[in-house]
Amino acid sequence: MLLVPCPNCGPRNASDLRYVGEAGPRPDPNTATEAEWRSYLYIEDNPAGLLRETWYCRAGCRRYFVAERDTTSNEFVNSPLPGNKIGGKA
């Protein structure tokens, strides 16, 4: 079982949350090229190590937040941060 640290609800089973994706800056829609949009939407870095990712606490507080996870050990490090926007990839 993967325990995900929700900043509002505390540690929760990952089945209570939805994995949104890797957290990163959203391109400016006014200036982004098609390649940049495609990269933002579909291309993941998928590093072996620390990764900032967005989660949605769908069964709990229903808020987005950003957590940092070590993909080699599945351990969450540092404190989760509130999401910076509603929905979306980051």
Next chain:
Amino acid sequence: MPISIPKENASVADQASLTFESPVLTKPKGGSDSGPTLEDLSGLTKTVIRAEPNAMDPPFGQALAVGDMLLCGQRPGEWLAVGEASDCAAFVDGLDRSGHVSVIDHTHSRAMFRLSGSAAPKVLEKICSLDWSDAMTPTGAVVSASVAKVTCDIARVDSDDGAPAYLIACDRSFGQYLFDAIADAGTEFDLRAL
């Protein structure tokens, strides 16, 4: 194209006079007086209030008795008022509306059950992954979680005799299923459906 609103939905005041019908149509038999009880309280008025997170007490994760009504901080900036219709209406009328506030009546869209008795935490532990010990969820605690795979809002409000009791609310369409699932989980504890 103009939007057509059916006459029966044109006035909220008209809907207030609708007869409430519980989603729980059948209740399992059996159980004993010594076991936990499961009661259908879907007929209580359930009003959801959304405002700024610190707009009023109680804070997220806690319940507060306001007169005969219960006010639950079920999400940051979202409260559930449970009680008789007159109490909820009076509370809503008294809300500070200087900020951005929305009020929605969920009475007909949410089912609500009360699971009580000393074995009630053990029943919940079978179908919900949260820690239901007194230390983690004392009386007055409000949480949201999956119960038998149904997303629920749960408030622990112990009985007058001190026995643990939980108000469990879910979408109306899951009402019969969740009632049966909780009753099934409580079979080994001699749960009695009221």
